[in-house]
Amino acid sequence: MDNKRIADTFDQIADLLEFQGANPFRIRAYRNGARTVRDLTDSVATIIADDSRDLTEVDGIGKDLAAKCAELVDTGSLEMMNELLSEIPGSVLDLLRIPGLGPKKAAVLFKELGIQTLDGLEEACQSGEVAKLKGFGKKTEDTLLKGIAFAATANQRIYWSEADVLVGRLREHLEQTNGMEQLEFAGSYRRGRETVGDLDILVVANDSTDVMDCLQDFEEIADTLVRGETKMSVRLESGLQVDLRVVPAESFGAALQYFTGSKDHNVLVRGEAKRQGLKINEYGVYRNEAGKDVGISGADEEGVYRALGMPWFPPELREARQEFRWAEEDALPELVGLDDIRGDLHMHTNATDGRGTIEEMVTAAQSRGLQYIAITDHSKRVSMARGLDAERVLAQWSEIDRINEQLDGEFKLLKGIECDILEEGGMDLPDKVLAQADWVLASVHYGQKQPRDKITCRIVGAIENPHVSAIAHPTGRLINRREPYDVDMEAVLQAAAEHHTLLELNANPARLDLNDVHCAAAKAKGIPITINTDAHSIEGLDVMRCGIMQARRGGLTATDVANTMAWADLRALLRRG
DNA sequence: GCCGTTTTCGGCCCGACTGTTTTCAGTCG
Numbered sequence: 001m002d003n004k005r006i007a008d009t010f011d012q013i014a015d016l017l018e019f020q021g022a023n024p025f026r027i028r029a030y031r032n033g034a035r036t037v038r039d040l041t042d043s044v045a046t047i048i049a050d051d052s053r054d055l056t057e058v059d060g061i062g063k064d065l066a067a068k069c070a071e072l073v074d075t076g077s078l079e080m081m082n083e084l085l086s087e088i089p090g091s092v093l094d095l096l097r098i099p100g101l102g103p104k105k106a107a108v109l110f111k112e113l114g115i116q117t118l119d120g121l122e123e124a125c126q127s128g129e130v131a132k133l134k135g136f137g138k139k140t141e142d143t144l145l146k147g148i149a150f151a152a153t154a155n156q157r158i159y160w161s162e163a164d165v166l167v168g169r170l171r172e173h174l175e176q177t178n179g180m181e182q183l184e185f186a187g188s189y190r191r192g193r194e195t196v197g198d199l200d201i202l203v204v205a206n207d208s209t210d211v212m213d214c215l216q217d218f219e220e221i222a223d224t225l226v227r228g229e230t231k232m233s234v235r236l237e238s239g240l241q242v243d244l245r246v247v248p249a250e251s252f253g254a255a256l257q258y259f260t261g262s263k264d265h266n267v268l269v270r271g272e273a274k275r276q277g278l279k280i281n282e283y284g285v286y287r288n289e290a291g292k293d294v295g296i297s298g299a300d301e302e303g304v305y306r307a308l309g310m311p312w313f314p315p316e317l318r319e320a321r322q323e324f325r326w327a328e329e330d331a332l333p334e335l336v337g338l339d340d341i342r343g344d345l346h347m348h349t350n351a352t353d354g355r356g357t358i359e360e361m362v363t364a365a366q367s368r369g370l371q372y373i374a375i376t377d378h379s380k381r382v383s384m385a386r387g388l389d390a391e392r393v394l395a396q397w398s399e400i401d402r403i404n405e406q407l408d409g410e411f412k413l414l415k416g417i418e419c420d421i422l423e424e425g426g427m428d429l430p431d432k433v434l435a436q437a438d439w440v441l442a443s444v445h446y447g448q449k450q451p452r453d454k455i456t457c458r459i460v461g462a463i464e465n466p467h468v469s470a471i472a473h474p475t476g477r478l479i480n481r482r483e484p485y486d487v488d489m490e491a492v493l494q495a496a497a498e499h500h501t502l503l504e505l506n507a508n509p510a511r512l513d514l515n516d517v518h519c520a521a522a523k524a525k526g527i528p529i530t531i532n533t534d535a536h537s538i539e540g541l542d543v544m545r546c547g548i549m550q551a552r553r554g555g556l557t558a559t560d561v562a563n564t565m566a567w568a569d570l571r572a573l574l575r576r577g
Numbered sequence: 578g579c580c581g582t583t584t585t586c587g588g589c590c591c592g593a594c595t596g597t598t599t600t601c602a603g604t605c606g
């Protein structure tokens with residue numbers, strides 16, 4: 001039972017309790033517990049097995065949740081969950097995916113009409129049964145019918161990189177508005193989450209009507225969900241929701257802080273404000289003087305945090321993980337930036353499944369300000385990509401030697417390989433070949449579904465191989481498409497730390513592998529991370545910024561990232577092992 | 578259900594918008 005499954009279980013319990021109308025703070029405790037467990041760098045099972053440690057020392061996990069964790073680890077299930085499911089069929093939770101239908105109304109539908117599924121609800125709406133219920137009306141019925149169609153189609157979060165393209169288009173469109181003074185995109189996009197569920201736009205403008213009309217004119221709008229004085233929500237044809245808020249200039253910073261989130265971060269910020277006798281909302285920070293709220297901050301975000309005695313937090317850190325503790329200790333990390341990156345150590349050419357030649361990749365890398373790159377085509381096991389056997393890779397390396405001679409010495413082209421870790425363990429190329437490389441990535445492409453012990457053993461085996469520089473995309477997940485391998489990451493991290501093998505943060509927006517939590521765990525163990533693009537074309541080099549974002553979310557500084565170093569220093573680091 | 582420099586009870590963030598209401602509950606972020 002890994003942390004993710006424990007967290008998912010707590011989230012489901014929260015959903016079911018919400019449906020039952022339980023104490024909202026009890027529900028929040030389960031949601032907090034879920035998030036805490038999901039973000040934990042150590043596995044719950046490990047902490048439980050360690051007599052010197054106690055789960056209740058983790059913030060947000062009390063006696064009760066600790067016992068439930070233990071039950072889940074021991075038995076694989078939870079008595080409480082079974083009881084809840086005997087009262088409420090799990091399928092009713094589908095109803096909560098309908099926009100505008102929350103737990104209260106869903107519970108009425110279940111209790112009064114016995115509705116358990118989206119199909120059942122659709123029938124009841126069409127027959128007019130729903131509009132007869134107290135608190136429901138014709139309009140609600142119409143809203144539900146529209147929402148059912150929406151909930152039935154996959155309501156997927158989009159990759160951050162896709163959101164980024166959309167943000168560019170929306171920004172360009174909205175900047176045409178007359179009297180637009182300030183425009184910013186907040187929410188999970190600003191926090192650099194790997195996926196984005198909706199977009200939050202914040203605007204200061206002379207006339208909110210003009211801005212809203214302008215958004216209404218955006219060509220990809222499918223539907224306007226809400227439009228009031230200061231707030232508007234639309235749905236794009238892609239299904240993505242876009243929320244717009246128009247705020248006065250003196251509140252812009254407070255609104256930016258508020259709508260950037262995360263929700264959990266803000267709950268803690270508000271709690272702290274309250275402790276200091278202050279009030280904070282999206283309009284500003286207020287002190288109560290003689291019964292009246294007096295604004296003391298709001299125009300800029302830094303000032304809002306300063307008013308509470310806090311430093312400005314980089315948005316990527318606002319997840320209610322460790323940022324407040326760091327702030328207290330005056331130890332907020334100075335996060336790595338794109339400008340810190342000097343090399344890119346994972347890319348493919350047209351020798352295998354890439355599109356560019358070696359020379360084209362070199363030119364593209366130079367124009368992006370890089371000082372070195374490694375060519376890391378696939379090894380022969382990846383036959384679909386025409387992976388290189390020993391003979392071809394040695395020929396490629398000779399070619400690289402030749403190209404290096406023509407380069408001015410300012411730029412270094414490295415002889416690399418992305419060598420497969422074979423299904424039965426061991427590397428796809430002999431050690432005597434790997435020994436001639438400057439840089440060896442090891443990665444799994446086949447046998448991804450192997451049981452935990454076996455796949456962990458394969459990866460740890462590669463880590464122990466002295467010729468292997470780093471493990472590429474260590475968990476193999478593809479966001480929204482493929483689960484990670486069932487690999488024991490603690491064992492991988494432990495082995496990497498012991499053998500001085502680096503771990504990759506693959507910057508491809510569909511991978512972002514390692515994820516933020518794993519990055520933090522690697523940092524805690526002193527394992528250097530290498531952020532690589534895995535480019536299959538010259539344009540592919542541009543995803544580096546996605547990797548940087550993920551690294552920042554993991555709290556990594558430039559010194560935690562190996563390819564911020566000059567190649568000579570990085571090579572020395574590799575030989576340390 | 579969690580938490581505690583006001584510590585074992587009593588809090589726990591707060592405002593906009595909508596629909597079905599005649600003054601507010603539900604939902605959302």
